[in-house]
Every structure is written in structure tokens, then in C-alpha cells.
Amino acid sequence: MEPMSDPERRRRVLFLCTHNSARSQMAEAILRRLAGERYEVASAGTEPSQVHPLAIETMARRQVDIRGHRSKPMSELVGEDFDYVITVCDHADEACPVFPGAPRRIHWSIPDPAAVTGSRDVRLAAFDRAASELLTRIRDLVALVERRDPAE
Numbered sequence: 001m002e003p004m005s006d007p008e009r010r011r012r013v014l015f016l017c018t019h020n021s022a023r024s025q026m027a028e029a030i031l032r033r034l035a036g037e038r039y040e041v042a043s044a045g046t047e048p049s050q051v052h053p054l055a056i057e058t059m060a061r062r063q064v065d066i067r068g069h070r071s072k073p074m075s076e077l078v079g080e081d082f083d084y085v086i087t088v089c090d091h092a093d094e095a096c097p098v099f100p101g102a103p104r105r106i107h108w109s110i111p112d113p114a115a116v117t118g119s120r121d122v123r124l125a126a127f128d129r130a131a132s133e134l135l136t137r138i139r140d141l142v143a144l145v146e147r148r149d150p151a152e
Contacts, residue, residue, distance in 0.1 A: 011145065012040045012082045014103075020045025020071040022055040022114050022127065023088040027134045029064045035142055042082075044074040046091065052114050058127040084141075088134070108137055 013031060017024035024043035031041045048071035059066045081101040088110045110133055116126035 010038060010040050011035075011084070012080075013042070013084045013086065014077060014080075014082045015041070015043040016046070016074060016085065016087045017043070017089050018046050018091045018112075019049040019114070020073075021049050021052040023110050023112065023130055023134065025051050025055050025066055025069050025071075026059055026127075026131050027086070027088055027138065029059050029066045029069070030131070030135050030138050031142070033064050034138060042072075042077060043069075044072045044077050046074055048073045052127075054113070054124055054127045058124065058131050061128075062131065084145075086141075106141070108134075110134065 015024040015027040015031075020043055024045065028041050028043035031039055035041075050071050051066060051069050056066055082103040083101075084106060085103045086106045086108060088108050089112060090107075090109055110130055111126070113123070113126035113130040116123050
């Protein structure tokens with residue numbers, strides 16, 4: 001049985017990253033903004049820390065407020081059913097647990113903008129690049145998923 005066989009049920013997506021501080025937080029916000037009520041979106045980290053200030057600023061420049069987000073450990077979500085589990089860094093892909101319900105696993109190797117050093121402008125540009133790449137991939141994913149199941 002396909003995970004989304006019930007057309008009334010919202011798709012559930014989890015974004016995983018190491019620290020749940022930048023890439024996964026931005027991805028969560030982007031998908032929520034693009035897909036609204038059609039999706040339930042969460043993010044978590046294998047070693048959560050705190051939401052990076054430049055991730056907050058990057059998303060604010062895109063008119064998306066993530067100031068209320070918090071970094072969450074992956075353990076808070078293990079046992080929940082997701083339709084898609086998307087890892088956005090290589091470490092999280094290796095550490096990703098098995099989730100019930102056989103969600104589709106997707107891996108996007110997106111460079112960590114928090115690891116970039118240099119001036120504030122250089123670091124902010126890295127966050128902008130990551131957000132732009134996430135936006136492109138998430139748009140493509142939503143289009144693919146909704147073409148596959150146009151009933152929703």
C-alpha cells in the first residue's frame with residue numbers, strides 16, 4: 001500500500017541534518033511556505049544545536065520567519081510515520097534511522113553554509129546559496145509528488 005493512498009491525508013515530510021541549525025531548518029520553512037496545508041513538515045538533527053542566526057536572517061530576507069524554530073533531536077521523531085525522509089547532509093544520511101511505514105528516503109548533499117568561514121558577506125552568501133538550492137529541489141519534489149498523485 002502506498003503511504004499516501006488516503007487523498008484526505010496530508011503528506012508528512014521530515015528533513016534531517018546534523019545540527020538542525022541551517023539546511024534542515026530552511027528546508028522545513030521553504031516546504032511549509034510552498035505547500036501550505038498539503039504537507040506536514042518537520043526537521044531534526046543527529047546532533048542538534050541551535051538555529052543559526054544567518055539561517056534566520058536568510059529566511060527573513062525571503063519573507064519567511066523561522067525565529068520561533070528550535071533545533072530538535074532526531075530521537076523526538078523516531079517512531080513517527082513519514083511519507084518522505086530527506087537528508088540534506090552526508091552525515092545525517094549515514095546516521096538516519098529506519099522509520100516505520102517505509103517512507104521514501106531521499107538524500108540531497110547540500111554544502112553546510114555554517115561551515116563557511118570569512119566575512120559576514122561571504123558567510124551570508126553561502127546561506128543564500130543553500131536556501132536557493134533547497135528551494136529549487138523542494139519545488140521539483142513537490143511538482144513530482146503532486147504529478148504522481150494529482151488527487152490531492
